Amino acid sequence: MQDTITAAINPADEKGSYLASAELEALKQYFQSGSLRVKAASQIGASASSIISETVAKSLLYGDITCPGGNMYPTRRYAACLRDLTYFLRYATYAMLAADASILDERVLNGLRETYTSLGVPIEATLQAVKAMKEVVTQRVGADAGQQMDVYLDHIISGLS
Numbered sequence: 001m002q003d004t005i006t007a008a009i010n011p012a013d014e015k016g017s018y019l020a021s022a023e024l025e026a027l028k029q030y031f032q033s034g035s036l037r038v039k040a041a042s043q044i045g046a047s048a049s050s051i052i053s054e055t056v057a058k059s060l061l062y063g064d065i066t067c068p069g070g071n072m073y074p075t076r077r078y079a080a081c082l083r084d085l086t087y088f089l090r091y092a093t094y095a096m097l098a099a100d101a102s103i104l105d106e107r108v109l110n111g112l113r114e115t116y117t118s119l120g121v122p123i124e125a126t127l128q129a130v131k132a133m134k135e136v137v138t139q140r141v142g143a144d145a146g147q148q149m150d151v152y153l154d155h156i157i158s159g160l161s
């Protein structure tokens with residue numbers, strides 16, 4: 001896993017140089033947004049289960065997907081879907097704190113599309129759920145922090161698309 005700080009320092013160290021002004025500027029912006037990120041992570045952690053239920057209600061319930069023949073039927077698959085959404089929310093929150101998407105690539109997206117395809121998990125419905133999660137998260141944390149979370153939830157969307 002990388003974060004904004006190691007992503008700037010490691011290449012500079014390889015060259016044996018100090019950070020260039022563009023890199024320092026990126027770090028300055030990261031530090032300035034630090035309390036916003038920490039506050040959002042705290043709000044998301046405190047209300048994760050209600051964020052997930054609202055996301056599911058907005059995107060997946062009341063359709064064929066939870067009925068016999070749908071991928072969220074029976075309860076075992078419904079539970080697997082909720083669990084996957086909780087992974088997405090938790091890892092996107094880590095990535096938002098680090099301001100770096102590498103943790104999502106390494107621990108969530110690596111091989112996920114192939115796994116879903118082989119299990120018949122519908123990608124389009126999953127993308128709809130992540131889009132709904134973006135809206136629910138923004139409602140909870142506000143527009144500024146919501147924009148930061150959007151970066152990483154969008155990263156999941158493009159990684160699965």
Ligand code: CYC
Pocket residue numbers: 060065070071072077078080081082084085087107108112115119121122125126129
């Ligand atoms: C299954 N989701 C799985 C599986 C994996 C993941 C590996 C197969 C193994 C299992 O059932 O547990 C995902 N595992 C992960 C991820 C990580 C991990 C992301 C990283 C931490 O360790 N079905 C739907 C919805 C969607 C859904 C649209 C929810 C958004 O219709 C999810 N995922 C879903 C379902 C299964 C699954 C239903 C079970 C499929 C089956 O066994 O038939």
